[in-house]
Amino acid sequence: MKKSLMLLAAVAFSTAAFAQTTTTQDPATGAKTTTTVRDNGTVKTETRTGRTEAGEKIHETKEDAKVTGKKAGHAVKRGAQKTGKAVKKGAKAVKTKAKDVVD
Known part of the structure; x- marks a missing residue:
């Protein structure tokens, strides 16, 4: 029981530590913009244009x-x-x- 509780706590903590990512798409051009906010507060933005x-x-x-x-x-x-x-x-x-x- 103790091991499973520790494992559950470790999994919950590790998933909370991942960076948060949001993706938006421009309907007119089809361009996608992905914004990632890292744990240390830095922001990374990637833009992918349409066809x-x-x-x-x-x-x-x-x-x-x-x-x-x-x-x-x-x-x-x-x-x-x-x-x-x-x-x-x-x-x-x-x-x-x-x-x-x-x-």
Whole structure:
């Protein structure tokens, strides 16, 4: 019991000693600013800008390819369903004609 209490106290103390970090993002540009306040009172600020023009074009191309792939997949699936239905209908018609010929 004593050991677990000491361990719990050590964990609580060590988590309180970590630096406090806050992150904010500018919705217009996508830039992120991270501010860290250390235990000794110093403040560290890091700024990460949003995507560059090239990065934005790559991202848009990736998104467009994803949408195109989904549309193509849907079209292939729908075509396969139509073909399957037509084959089934044709096979049924052949079966009916075969019965008529035999009779």
